[in-house]
Amino acid sequence: MKTKHYIYKNLILFSVAPLIIFIAILHFVAWQEQSTDFENKLMLINNNAVQDIGKFIRERENLVQILSQIDRIKMFLAEQQKGDLATENEKLYINTIFQRIQENQEANLLQDEKEKIVFELNLIDKTGIIVASNITTNIKQKSPKFTELQQYNNNDNVYISNLLGDYNNKTSLLVFAKPVYYKDNYVGFIQLIIDKKNIEINTISNEYKTVKLLVFDKGSNFIKKSADNNNPVMKDVYEDNEADSELISKWFSVNKTEQSKGFLSYRNKNGQQLAYYSNIPNTSWAVVATADKQELIRLFEKRILLASLGVAIFCFCLALGGWILTQKITKPLQDFIEILGKVKAGDFSAKFSSKEGEFSEVAYIFNTLMEKINKDKHELLQREECHRIIMESAQESIFEWDLEGDTVYRSGKITDKYHYQKIYDEDHKIIPPHTFFVHPDDRELYLNHMRDVLAGKTVPEIDIRARLNQSSEFNWYLLISKAVLNEKNEVSKVIVLLRDVDKLKKEVEELQLRAQVDLLTGLYNKVTTENFIRKYLNNNARVGKHALIICDLDNFKKLNDTLGHAKGDRLLKGFTENLKLSFRKDDIVGRVGGDEFIIFLKNVKSNEAILSKIEAVQKALADYYDINSRQGEQVCIADISVSFGVAFSPADGITFEELYEKADTALYLSKSRGKGRLTIFTQEKENDLT
Structure with missing residues (x-):
């Protein structure tokens, strides 16, 4: 049977050939990955050492920098320069500073380690003589490296020397120094001398055991070498002859710059070696990490052997299983x-x-x-x-926009299908059909909604004003949109449902309006008035000048008691009709009590503007009297007038409560001084009232 023969042939072909090819590819890829990993680990170890030594150098630089900025040290050096003898207190002060720094540096060392480690802090005058030191025997001695330091006295950076030998019978020392200035005059140096043994470096690699680290100064002097990873104690090796002479020879041939870094390949008695070097930032020191390539090869061969064995077993099982499966397939x-x-x-x-x-x-x-x-x-x-x-009998208008066919299918009370010409905006984005049937104020909302749909996003329902043809009026519609994706997961169609909610929307607006106004006067009620003023003050209290006016009809209760509430209500209606005409549309006018009103004026230019508004209110009341008197009707037997209290924001407060309290105080003063008056709140008037 052809199928069976085909399966047998392919089982043999694809169980042997792929194994050979796969092992070859595996060897190549694994070697590349292992080599890259080897180099990356070497770079990582080097970078960690660069950071540690960089931190060590920065700490010493900072110490010298801080000491050079201490005023008493500057003055001490300046007095030495003039030939003045420093007081015992100044000497004691400087010696105390140096001794405490030394104690801090030796805090974690054993006694025998303290005796071996060099740590000297010297204060040097302009002639190179040590005038203060934590090592008393150094005082009045000539400073090492002073000739080189003199060339550095105009540099604001910290000087770092090459490896220094033959100083006080000690070798392998490093010098950090910083010029000291007093009143812009050079007066000497702060000098720190330390042993290179202070530098601590360790290799960090559990995988590669032959990694070593070496540190060179700017003169290519060998400073330090880390311990071999095979030594679990990780003791530092200090002798220069421990470094590979082949590596040092290779290092001297490198063209070293401030930013230099890279790999070095060389051979020594142990075989082929690989090294990575990089500079310590802001210094001329360099760190070199080196490792034996034979370790890489041994590790690679072990991994390849295990991988090849696993692949061989897998392919054998696959071939055997395939043969058994063939018997039950054909x-x-x-x-x-x-x-x-x-x-x-x-x-x-x-x-x-x-x-x-x-x-x-x-x-x-x-x-x-x-x-x-x-x-x-x-x-x-x-x-x-x-x-x-459903489509033929639906009361809603349903649109199906076919983007691929450039057609729109509309169903509802009418059904049609028509082609449309694509229109693009200035950003080359397609403008959806019927955009120009949407109310101009809602057009941006509609466009953003449709563009989110075209982007495949899930969008919420929105309310818009639209008309289904150019001759009809704008009505409120609930817009529901859904994108249809094709096999490429791209939007191919958009289904749009328009539900007429105009009647419901207007009923809701009517109810909201009724809840906000006073039924008798048509002005905002107390809650709405206070909420509108609070909302405005929250955003604009400190911007511009605003006025809160409380006005109260004087003797209104007497009118109600004598002529009845009907006459009182009629007076309120007539008064508020004229009151509405006296203020701008964006001013807030509300009735907050029986005969009490609040008027909030935004962006008042001057007090004269307030007075003109008050005159308009008084005229509104006078007009009401005049009109009704001419009609022969008894309008009032009491002396009706209007009293006013005014407070300004932000001068008198920035919250509604603050302004209302101040305006109410001013209103009280108006009524207590004869009624029919205007009082603008001031702190002096409140104090007089108190």
Whole structure:
């Protein structure tokens, strides 16, 4: 049988050849990865050492820098320069500083280590003589490296020497120095001398055991070498001859610059070696990390052997399993191909029967799938019919925008299908159909909504004002949009539903308006008035000048008691009708009590503007009297007038409560001084009232 022979041939071909090719590729890729990892680990170890030594240098630089800025040290050197003898207190002060620094440096050292480690802090005058030191025997001695330091006295940076030898019978020392200035005059140096043993470096690699670290100064002097990783104690080795002479020779041939870094390859008695070097930032020192390449090769060979063995076992098992599987595939496979041919011809009633292992599951799934296809086919026909009926009878307007066909299908009370010409905005973004049927104030909201839909985002419902044709009025609609994706997961269609909510929207607005106004006067009620003023002050209290006015009708209760509440209500209505005409649309006018009103004026230019408004209010009351008197009606037997209290923001307060309290105080003063008056709040008036 062709299928069986084909399977046998391919099992042999794809179990031996792939194994050979895969092992070869595995060797190549693994070697590349292992080499890269080896180099990266070497770079990482080097960089860690650079950071540690850089931190060590910066700490010493900072120490010298700080000491050079101490005023008493500057003055001490200046007095030495003039020939003045320093007082005992000044000497004691400087010696105390140096001794405490030394104690801090030796805090974690054992006694024998303190005796071995060199740490000297010297204060040097302009002639190079040590005038103060934590080592008393150094005083009055000539400073080492002073000739080189003199060339550095105009440099504001800290001087770092090369490795220094033969100083006080000690070798391997480093000098940090900083010129000291007093009143812009050079007066000497702060000098720190330390042993290179103070520098601590360790290799950090659990994987590679031959990694070493070496440190060179700017003169390419060998400063320090870390311990070999094979030594668990990790003791530092100080002798120069411990460094590989081949590496040092290679290092001297490198063209070193401030930013130099890179790899070096060399051979020594142990074989091929690899080194990585880099400079310590802001210094001329360099760190070199070196390792034996033979270690890389040994580690690589071990990994390749294990990987190859695993691949060989895997391929063998795969070939064996494939051969067994072949025995159970060919017959059911032939039957299945015949059934698929019937399905291709349109016979979805065909059944596949097999009891051979997994093919029994395939048969069950296939037969279940065929039954579902038949069922879904009938349901789809029914849904299409229902959808057609719903689309034809729906009260909403439903739009189907086909982006690929450049067509719009609209269903609802009318049904049509038409082509449209694509229109783009200035940013070359497509403008959706019917954009110009949307109210101009809602057009930006509509465009952002549709562009989010075109981007495949899930968007919320929005309310917009629109008209379905150019001759109709704008109504409120609820807009619901949904994107339809094609097989490329791109938006191919957009379904839009417009539901007429105009009546509901206007009813809600009407209810909201009723809840905000006073039913008798049509002005804002107390709650709404206070909320509007608070909201405005929260955002604008400190910007511009605003006025809160409380006005109260004088003797209004007497009018109610004598002429009745009907006359009183009529007076309030007539008064407030004229009151509305006296103020701007953006001013806040409200009734907060029976005969008490609040007026909030925004951005008042001057007090004269307030007076003109007050005159308008008084005129409104006078006009009401005049009109009703001419009609022969008794309007009042009491002396009705208006009293006012005024407070300004931000001068008198920035919150509603503060302004109301001040304006109410001013109103009280108006009423107590004869009524029918205007009082502007001042602190002096409040004090008089108190």
